[in-house]
Amino acid sequence: MSQPLLDIKGLVTAFPGRGGELRAVDELDLSLQPAEVLGLVGESGCGKSLTALSVLGLAPPPGRVRAGSIFFEGRDLLTLPEPELRQIRGARVSMVFQEPMTSLNPVFSVGRQVAELVAAHQDLPPAEAWARAVEMLGRVGVPEPAARARAYPHQLSGGLRQRVMIAMALILDPRLVMADEPTTALDVTIQAQILDLLRRLQQDSGVGVLLITHNLAVVAQMASRLAVMYTGRLVEEAPVAGLFAEPLHPYAAGLLACLPARAPRRGQRLPTIKGVVPPLDALPPGCKFSDRCPRAFAACREAEPDLVEVAPGRRVRCFLHHDQARQARRAA
Amino acid sequence: MIPTAETLVQAQGLSKHYRVGAGFLGSQRRTLQAVDQVDLEIRCGEVLGLVGESGCGKSTLGRLILRLTEPSAGKVLFEGRDVGGLDRGQLRALRRQMQIVFQDPMTSLNPRLTVGGILGEPFRIHGLAQGRAVERRVAELLEAVGLRPDHAGRYPHQFSGGQRQRIGIARALALRPKLVVADEPVSALDVSIQAQVMNLLLELREKFGLTYLLVAHDLTVVHHLADRIAVMYLGRVVEVAPAEGFDQPPMHPYSAALFHSAPIADPTRQTRPPALMGDVASPLAPPPGCRFHPRCPEAQEICHRQGPALREIAPGHLCACHFR
The missing domain is CATH 3.40.50.300 (P-loop containing nucleotide triphosphate hydrolases)
Structure with missing residues (x-):
């Protein structure tokens, strides 16, 4: 396998809490291949x-990265001096947020905001930067881009604003885009347009995408691999097809089972995960899912299972699968 | 039609x-x-x-x-x-x-009333129950939506989003x-x-x-x-x-x-x-x-x-x- 584009190792991002540090991201290992x-x-x-924000060095204070490393194209972003980080942020790694209205500046035209990004990273005369901006707006499907570039964010619909955000994320030809709930605020017919656009742009440019979402259907249609997090930890990582066919971690299985679209019959009770996600300062001992898990046994309440590889590309944090992991290791 | x-x-x-x-x-x-x-x-x-x-x-x-x-x-x-x-x-x-359940239970529940106060209000407004009888009806409602009767003494912010939605549903059901x-x-x-x-x-x-x-x-x-x-x-x-x-x-x-x-x-x-x-x-x-x-x-x-x-x-x- 080639060098990963993004390789996060042992990432801990924590907030100060009354009884000590609260780890909102805890010992996270995650990597993403180019494209x-x-x-x-x-x-x-x-x-x-928070994982994505940590990659950009933007964890909201008082939260901060306490441990780990974040290798991007082989360089650890956590040890890079600020000027070099600034060269990477926005240009090599960019981000698309959920709510374009709050992430765009309301007092500048959208064309100017896209053009400024070009001007800030590439030494171009203003007219050329503007032309690049207009061209990019056209590529993301903004109709009449030359005219619309002069519009202010409030004059555009939610779907068009999200297209502007995507234009800003892609105009510097990054290698990695982190998209955080990019379609959650949009209506379903607009969501379909934006997902289609993201898919086409990804295929054309070969950019790597970290797609952050609560919507499993979006992941099913967009991603090739997925990672499931619970209370700051990775609990399962698998190819999308494999996880949807057979989720191994009881939390992943529970999330899939409670989707109404996957219910065997309309109007029947849906399977549920009992209880609620515990707050970070009241996590159960042992496995953090043990208090809600239908398959928990004594050991789960005593020690936290490691994230173990049970098959190539498939890792799970659950004692139920530790034997399988041992066998896989022996076979290898 | x-x-x-x-x-x-x-x-x-x-x-x-x-x-x-x-x-x-x-x-x-x-x-x-x-x-x-x-x-x-x-x-x-x-x-x-x-x-x-x-x-x-x-x-x-x-x-x-x-x-x-x-x-x-x-x-x-x-x-x-x-x-x-x-x-x-x-x-x-x-x-x-006819009653309504809203999307966001945080903004549709009065933050200054206890859950008992919120759920008891319909009975008092419509003069359907008083005193102990209200408490009993509130307890029944809480149980019907999967909460505990002792939750009546708590305030909305002390509940999770799902629990708050249960309270919103209980309020809608109060008057049957x-x-x-x-x-x-x-x-x-x-x-x-x-x-x-x-x-x-x-x-x-x-x-x-x-x-x-x-x-x-x-x-x-x-x-x-x-x-x-x-x-x-x-x-x-x-x-x-x-x-x-x-x-x-x-x-x-x-x-x-x-x-x-x-x-x-x-x-x-x-x-x-x-x-x-x-x-x-x-x-x-x-x-x-x-x-x-x-x-x-x-x-x-x-x-x-x-x-x-x-x-x-x-x-x-x-x-x-x-x-x-």
Whole structure:
């Protein structure tokens, strides 16, 4: 396998808490190959967005990265001096956020915001930067881009604003785009347009995409591999087809089972995961899912299982699969 | 449509038009047609799902049916009685029969009242119980929605999102209504909690013999819970059909697009390429003729000129399209 595009190792991002440090991302290992689309899924507060922000060095204070390394194209972003980091951020690694209205500047035209990004990273005269911006707006499907470039964010629909965000994320030809719930705020027919656009742009440019979402259907359609997070930890990582066919971690299985679209019959009770996600300062001992897990046994409440490889490209953090992991190791 | 014995609610020609303030430098006042000439029947004991994209008027229609919003035209019959003709006292009595569950339980529960206070309020307002009797009723309600009676002493912020939605549902059920309008009841919740609340809605319907108008943008949620589905586009109902087999043609081109736009939670099946280009037109200037024609892949010349009526194309299946 080639060198990973992004290789996160042992990442810990923590917030100060009353009883000590609260680890919102805990010992996370995750890597992404060039041109790969990796889905990072989990429910609110599981640490999926914070992982992406940590990569960019943008963990919101007082949260900060406490340990680990984040290799991007072979260089550890956590030890890179700020000027070099600035060269990478936005240009080599970019981000698309959920709500384009709050991430665009309301007092500048969208064309100017796209053009400024070009001007900031490449030494181009203003007219040329503007022309590049207009061209990029056209590529992301903004109709009449030359005219629309002069519009302000509030004059555009939600779908068009998200296209502008995507133009900004891609105009510097990055190697990695982290898209955090890029279609969650959009209506379903607009969501379909934006997902289609992202898919085409990804295939054309070969950019790697870390797709962060709570929506498993979006991942099923967009990603080739996915990683499931729970309380700051990775609990399962697998090819998308494999995980949807046979989820191994009981949490991943529970998430899939409770989707109404996958219910065997309409109007019947849906399978549920009992209880709620525990707050970070009240995590159970042992496996963090043990208090909600239908298959938990004594050992689960005593020690936390490691994330072990059970098959090539397939890792799971669950004692139920440790034997399988041992056999896989022996076979290798 | 002729109301039958099983009709609980009948909306007839229901419209809500808002006058939108004059623009800068005295541009003309305009009219926003949030809901326009809607006929809709809700039958006793059914779950009627109401779907559509943001701004299509689905929430406004829900509020019009409850008379939380005054209609600009048309009327609502509840058990055959015109809701618009009632005086204050009669309306208050009627309100016991119809309640609402909101999307965001955090902003719809009074943060300064305990849960016991919130759930006890309906009984006190309607003079149905006092003192100890209120406490007993509150405890029953909490148990019915899967919470504990001792939760009555806590405040809304001490609960999780899913628990707060349970409280919102308990409040709606306090007076044993016949109709519950649930406006996006699960869309603010995480996936695993969403399933819990959907199960609760099904359970309570069984237990209390409720009728639901379920307003939601997520077709998978509506398809799972509803008996019939009504689809709205730009203030109008374009299709009403049984949920069973809703994905089978024939259907309105917009319903089909809505259905095929939702990503499929199965990597072995591919979502079709986007069915619709462009955005929804503004309700300030709805297109002439069929309101969907600018985005419709099947639009013909007649669609530009003439708005299709909602008519029965198969038993129990209403559709507003010239070509169905």
